[in-house]
Amino acid sequence: MSHYAVFGHPVSHSLSPRIHAAFGRQTGIELNYTAVDAAPEAFMQALDAFAAGGGRGANVTLPLKEAAFALCSATSERAQRAGAVNTLTRNDGQWHGDNTDGIGLVRDLTGRLRLDLRGRRALLLGAGGSARGVAPALLDAGVSELIIANRTPERADALADALGEPERAHSRYWEDLVNEGDFALIVNATSASRSGATEFSLPFQLSTPRTLAVDLNYGEAAIAFLAWARTAGCRDMVDGLGMLVEQAAAAFEIWHGVRPDTAPVYAALRGKDASLVTAD
Known part of the structure; x- marks a missing residue:
């Protein structure tokens, strides 16, 4: 066996x-x-x-x-x-x-859910192993811009540089997200909810009713981010199952x-x- x-x-x-x-x-x-x-x-x-x-x-x-x-x-x-x-x-x-993280995410969104990622302005929250796995696949799927934000900005900078697409992939300070306008796709790749956090704090103006909110976590670990997305008015919300x-x-x-x-x-x-x- x-x-x-x-x-x-x-x-x-x-x-x-x-x-x-x-x-x-x-x-x-x-x-x-x-x-x-x-x-x-x-x-x-x-x-x-x-x-x-x-x-x-x-x-x-x-x-x-x-x-x-x-x-x-x-x-x-x-x-x-x-x-x-x-x-x-x-x-x-x-x-x-x-x-296989990135291809797994894209197959779930474009296959099972039949969503089109092309042309979407995307925000990726987090810069650890999970974020690194999905970032290249999001670019390959055709997002128009990928903004990466992380509580430790140096890790966001490193991931953006590693992607090698300076025209589309950029890093931002977490506290500066309030000035970034809205996004058609927001992906949570942070581990905050795993550490017991029950609330997810982001500016509501990052989303519109057309924003797709995706959490790479599922179950209890996805509750906080998806609750934020619901309150922010996102119509489409997906967990990581x-x-x-x-x-x-x-x-x-x-x-x-x-x-x-x-x-x-x-x-x-x-x-x-x-x-x-x-x-x-």
């Missing part, structure tokens, strides 16, 4: 084991997929132990995505553009890294060479109580 896992901290409530088990049943592929809690300082040792035990692939969630990138002997173009890895594959005794399923499907295809059907898996998860589950 093939061994796979998701690494994160915390990770005990991740839905990834359930998602990959469902994909395995659907495609007739027998696999064992577990969750491994690894603090950043213990990640390398935990990954080595997993590989020694026969681990063939792994997903990586917060806060380990940038550390995973540094541990890879080879990385895909998507991972290189992001500077972060969420999918690891064991090849010839070494880890090869990819990033669909992205989670889509990025998992992309990882599954990398490992097994077959793409599973995401629709029934998403529908089954949406019917369950995910209020205590953290996003990947």
Whole structure:
């Protein structure tokens, strides 16, 4: 039996084991997929132990995505553009890294929800591993401008520079967002709600009724941002559950060479109580 896992901290409530088990049943592929809690300082040792035990692939969630990138002997173009890895594959005794976060988000929005991202002026909140994963894909999907804001401005500056598109990708100080006008797309890639924050503070003038508000978190972790979006008058609001399923499907295809059907898996998860589950 093939061994796979998701690494994160915390990770005990991740839905990834359930998602990959469902994909395995659907495609007739027998696999064992577990969750491994690894603090950043213990990640390398935990990954080595997993590989020694026969681990063939792994997903990586917060806060380990940038550390995973540094541990890879080879990385895909998507991972290189992001500077972060969420999918690891064991090849010839070494880890090869990819990033399926961005393609997962875009597939959920343009596929399942049939939304058009082209020409949208976009605001990306956050500059950590999750933001790095989705930023290149948003540019590839055709957003007209991508403004990146982070509580630590140096990280926003670094991400904007790494994207290599100075005409479209720019960083801004969080406190200066009040002067930025409105956006057709606002993506929350921060971890504020994971830290127990119950309110999300942003200027309401950033949105209009036509603004699409997307949180990369889901369940309880998405409540604060989506509540802000609702109060700000956004008509369309999306949490990160669909992205989670889509990025998992992309990882599954990398490992097994077959793409599973995401629709029934998403529908089954949406019917369950995910209020205590953290996003990947």
